[in-house]
Amino acid sequence: MSADVGFSKGLAGVVADETSISQVQGDAGRLIYRGVPIEELAENATFEEVTHFLLRGELPSESGLEATRKALLDGRSLPQHVESLIDSAGKSAHPMKVLQAATAALSFSEGVVDLKDKEGNINAALKLTAQVATAVARFSRRRRGLEPVAPDPSLSHAENFLYMIHGEKPNKEEARTFDVALILHMDHDFNASTFAGRVIASTEAGLISSVSGAVGALSGPLHGGANERVLQMADEIGDPAKAKEWVLDALKNKKKVMGFGHRVYRTMDPRAKVLRSMLEKTVAQKSDTATYEILLTVHDTMIEQLSAKQKDYIWPNVDFWSGSLYRLMNLESIDYTPIFAVARVVGWCSHIVEMWQDNRIYRPAAKYVGPESAQFPGLQKRSS
Ligand code: ACO
Numbered sequence: 411m412s413a414d415v416g417f418s419k420g421l422a423g424v425v426a427d428e429t430s431i432s433q434v435q436g437d438a439g440r441l442i443y444r445g446v447p448i449e450e451l452a453e454n455a456t457f458e459e460v461t462h463f464l465l466r467g468e469l470p471s472e473s474g475l476e477a478t479r480k481a482l483l484d485g486r487s488l489p490q491h492v493e494s495l496i497d498s499a500g501k502s503a504h505p506m507k508v509l510q511a512a513t514a515a516l517s518f519s520e521g522v523v524d525l526k527d528k529e530g531n532i533n534a535a536l537k538l539t540a541q542v543a544t545a546v547a548r549f550s551r552r553r554r555g556l557e558p559v560a561p562d563p564s565l566s567h568a569e570n571f572l573y574m575i576h577g578e579k580p581n582k583e584e585a586r587t588f589d590v591a592l593i594l595h596m597d598h599d600f601n602a603s604t605f606a607g608r609v610i611a612s613t614e615a616g617l618i619s620s621v622s623g624a625v626g627a628l629s630g631p632l633h634g635g636a637n638e639r640v641l642q643m644a645d646e647i648g649d650p651a652k653a654k655e656w657v658l659d660a661l662k663n664k665k666k667v668m669g670f671g672h673r674v675y676r677t678m679d680p681r682a683k684v685l686r687s688m689l690e691k692t693v694a695q696k697s698d699t700a701t702y703e704i705l706l707t708v709h710d711t712m713i714e715q716l717s718a719k720q721k722d723y724i725w726p727n728v729d730f731w732s733g734s735l736y737r738l739m740n741l742e743s744i745d746y747t748p749i750f751a752v753a754r755v756v757g758w759c760s761h762i763v764e765m766w767q768d769n770r771i772y773r774p775a776a777k778y779v780g781p782e783s784a785q786f787p788g789l790q791k792r793s794s
């Protein structure tokens with residue numbers, strides 16, 4: 411077979427492997443986790459329950475859920491060397507770089523992979539999920555010149571994360587909103603970071619090493635890094651009255667508006683819909699809503715302009731509304747992509763556990779566009 415048969419720039423539309431964890435149905439604007447629509451999980455499930463569901467492939471019984479909760483609680487502390495590494499990062503280091511390094515340092519204790527030890531790999535995934543949250547919260551506080559806050563075993567994963575960030579317990583409503591935001595971000599079939607994690611894991615490198623690579627992939631502005639950029643854009647615009655003009659100017663100059671567009675969705679991202687509705691409820695209770703108002707005008711102008719340009723397949727994605735919601739929860743924009751990782755780590759690990767049940771190294775072909783045959787003249791004979 412010729413190497414360029416099936417070539418598709420950016421792997422668009424290429425089916426790279428099988429998964430039963432989640433599916434993005436781009437034309438329908440539908441996302442399912444193991445068959446269950448994301449809206450249903452957002453309405454009725456908890457982070458702990460969905461974590462169990464994604465990792466194990468079945469909804470937990472009461473005792474199963476208790477075991478998952480306990481594993482997440484027991485895993486919350488960080489080894490000393492990882493605490494020291496986080497504490498030694500300068501305040502100007504981007505938290506995603508710190509998280510990638512912290513995750514790599516967590517892998518120091520990782521042994522040889524046993525692909526068939528599904529239970530052992532799930533337990534490692536639960537511990538890592540807990541530790542990623544602690545690492546993100548620790549660096550967030552260090553960056554702000556604050557002492558880290560120890561995890562509180564009486565709190566759920568979402569509550570405890572907010573507690574470790576703010577140093578005070580969230581109210582029930584805020585904790586539930588955050589819990590749902592985490593559920594929405596947990597998995598998204600073969601997104602770039604999950605694919606990166608799967609590529610690494612396919613070589614039988616460790617689970618934690620693979621997740622460390624996935625963190626790096628998530629950090630880019632075309633992927634998870636977009637949520638931080640959306641807030642930078644809102645801050646740059648500064649005033650709802652200036653938002654329309656800003657968007658018109660951006661489109662005229664072929665600048666991408668962050669938080670819009672998706673490789674697979676050709677209509678509204680269902681996660682953006684749920685986030686927007688949670689945001690509207692939160693906004694109704696707050697007085698400082700300038701960011702929301704700016705983004706609302708950006709949103710409406712984009713929809714109006716894109717449909718006029720026959721680009722009505724470009725819609726807001728998950729990153730468009732999340733930051734505005736997090737800001738109303740007093741979270742800083744530089745922490746938004748790490749917060750994405752706090753959720754997505756469950757998806758990354760679920761994919762690795764799944765693929766190790768029937769692993770084959772990922773090694774695609776390249777379309778070679780270099781010369782077929784070239785000379786190798788000695789150094790003296792080469793023109794400068
Ligand atoms: N603003 C303006 N125009 C856009 C945007 C946008 N955000 N996104 C896509 N377009 C336009 C492109 O300019 C291009 O137009 P053209 O055909 O006239 O050249 C067309 O839509 C197709 O865009 P591509 O970039 O080729 O689409 P691709 O599938 O390669 O990229 C991506 C998808 C990376 C998400 C892109 O839409 C983008 O960069 N969006 C902004 C960043 C962002 O929000 N990323 C988060 C995605 S969700 C996530 O990863 C969690």
